[in-house]
Amino acid sequence: MEFGWADEDARHRDEILGFLDEVLPGDWEAISKHGPGSDQQAAFSRTFCGEMAARGWLTQHWPEAFGGRDASPWRHAVVGEEMWAIGEPRGAQYMNVNWIGPAIMHFGSDAQKAEHLPRISSGDVLWCQGFSEPEAGSDLAGLRTLAIRDGDDYVVNGTKIWTSYVDNADFIFLLVRTDPDSRRHKGVSVLLCPVDSPGVEVREIPSVVGARYFHEVFFSDARVPASCLLGPEGEGWNVVNYALQYERVGAARYARAARTLDRLAEIARERGLLSDPTVVERLAEARGVCEAARVLTYRVIDERAKGLPPSPHTQLARVAGTRSDTVVANLALDLLGAEAFEYGSYGDANFRLAMTAGVAVGATEVQLNLIASRFLGLPKL
Amino acid sequence: MDFELDTDQQAILDAVGVLLAQYAGPGRAIDLAAGDAYDFDLDAALADAGFTQVAATRGTGPLEAALVTEAVAAAGGMVSFGAAALVATGLGAGDLPGPIAISEARPPGPVRFASHARTLLVLDRKADEARVVALEPGTCAAVRSSFGYPMGRVPDALARSGDALGGGSAARLACWWRLALAAEATGTMAACLDVTTRYLSQRRQFGQAIGSFQAVQHRLAELAIQIEASKWLAREAAFQGAPAEGVATAASYALAAAAQVFAETHQLSGAIGFTREHDLHVFSMRLQTLRIEHGGVGAHRRALSAERWGRA
CATH class of the missing domain: 1.20.140.10 (Butyryl-CoA Dehydrogenase, subunit A, domain 3)
Incomplete structure (x- = not known):
């Protein structure tokens, strides 16, 4: 047991602080006070994460095989602390690097890894999380959104709610029920669903937290390619548990x-x-x-x-x-x-x-x- | 950074555990408390095995001393171990005769262990010095107390006497004292939670184990969070050699948690918790002593604020 920082991690903190000094604009405080879901911060995150990626820092804790540097979780924690402290200039992309990417690495097909991981590690893609539903909040296993296989697609019907970041997102990490006769944790799957899929509609829920913070996402016969299924069909609960431990x-x-x-x-x-x-x-x-x-x-x-x-x-x-x-x-x-x-x-x-x-x-x-x-x-x- | 014990630390705690199984435990603490006694056997066993000097031993340091202090407190050891192993050693005051008691220069009331102490460490803020006072046993009259430790009244003249430890010694004593309090509180709070959790897992009312009710579970879970955090804050501050901000953080957090641990474990244990036939009081009453000593939570918080943000 000991509580000292490794020299390299302590140095990296200084590097990150220097980098923030260099790249954050003079009006960063004004941008950041709207929260990571705001349009301003979403737009800024693409520039900022690109800068981080150019330095090899955005996904440095990922394995080398997926474009990372095998940096330790301690190194990643240093980055997380300094980013969050200054108002999270990575915007919603902190989720990408923390748990969406790792979940795709762990459960994804080769094609999914090839499609998503380079985009995440280059910092120009936005994701959101589609878990909660009107009838499935804390009790997530009560989810009802149905995705029924139809040829090469899943046809999705249902509603997600409280979804932050969706209005600027390219993809939604979507938890659905693929077996209509299943209950609770069984028969659940994850789809890496493009937000611009036909039949997906987003509505903002006005709140006192701030503008564009909460949304509802309606799926009305939305067709999502079956190739978007992450991990085996019906095993989505394992995927979510794995992801949430990171989140x-x-x-x-x-x-x-x-x-x-x-x-x-x-x-x-x-x-x-x-x-x-x-x-x-x-x-x-x-x-x-x-x-x-x-x-x-x-x-x-x-x-x-x-x-x-x-x-x-x-x-x-x-x-x-x-x-x-x-x-x-x-x-x-x-x-x-x-x-x-x-x-x-x-x-x-x-x-x-x-x-x-x-x-x-x-x-x-x-x-x-x-x-x-x-x-x-x-x-x- | 490594939150697991290394093999040496594990070996130390295993060996301490063997001694504590023989010379500590709530039953022994209850018997000793009945006579306002001090556990000279445990004290000698810890000293003979080298644990009292573990902070000053090659290859080990304050972290190991804090780990042992925590373990002694969690076992209800009736010894002034933190004062010897962390405070005296941290001050570099040499091998002082024990038991050691620690007092303010103007103690506002009875002082823990003073009635048995052979050494008194005095924190004199006004003179900005720490002093060592050699005591004959019995110099400080025993005071009857419900608060879990033998107590004695330190005569005013005695608290003003002694050999000064030199420049900066007041600040250093204040820091090591805070660290000892944080480590002792951590072990003592963990014991309170453990006693309560075991009792509530067995005690049935309304046809259920009381500990199965969510209203009860959440309250215990809240305590667990605070006790775990107290533990790591104290250990981290020990590892860093008792820096002023770190120990003020550890002490202020742990001793604020102590108030809640006392209130909640007693409330949830019901009437049995107040009796001398149940173990909770051995630990819980000590929490109040630790909470009040050295100026209390308010003083630790003011020290933390001054260290981090400066004074007005």
């Missing part, structure tokens, strides 16, 4: 929260609030919550670096990460006061980006269920 700690929320907190402390200093022990102690309390999420995430990265199977430490890290976002966002509102009421102000933008933390990518309560059963070994009801 749950994929967003380094604690890094963003910690950076926001440093900024809040600076604001507090400028306003003479660092002489108020209540303010000082709340800043420190929030710092502890961010640091807790960081070490719990590192615990998971260590398992991944050693090639160990996913463990319940993932759930601990995931819940802690959402807490860091929430605690800091609340503190920002308290500290900034009424000035945060203005849409687009620092406190407002930060709060809106953080407010979905405990719900996005699976509700905290589901994670707590898993911790209770798998980590604590508590009996089932």
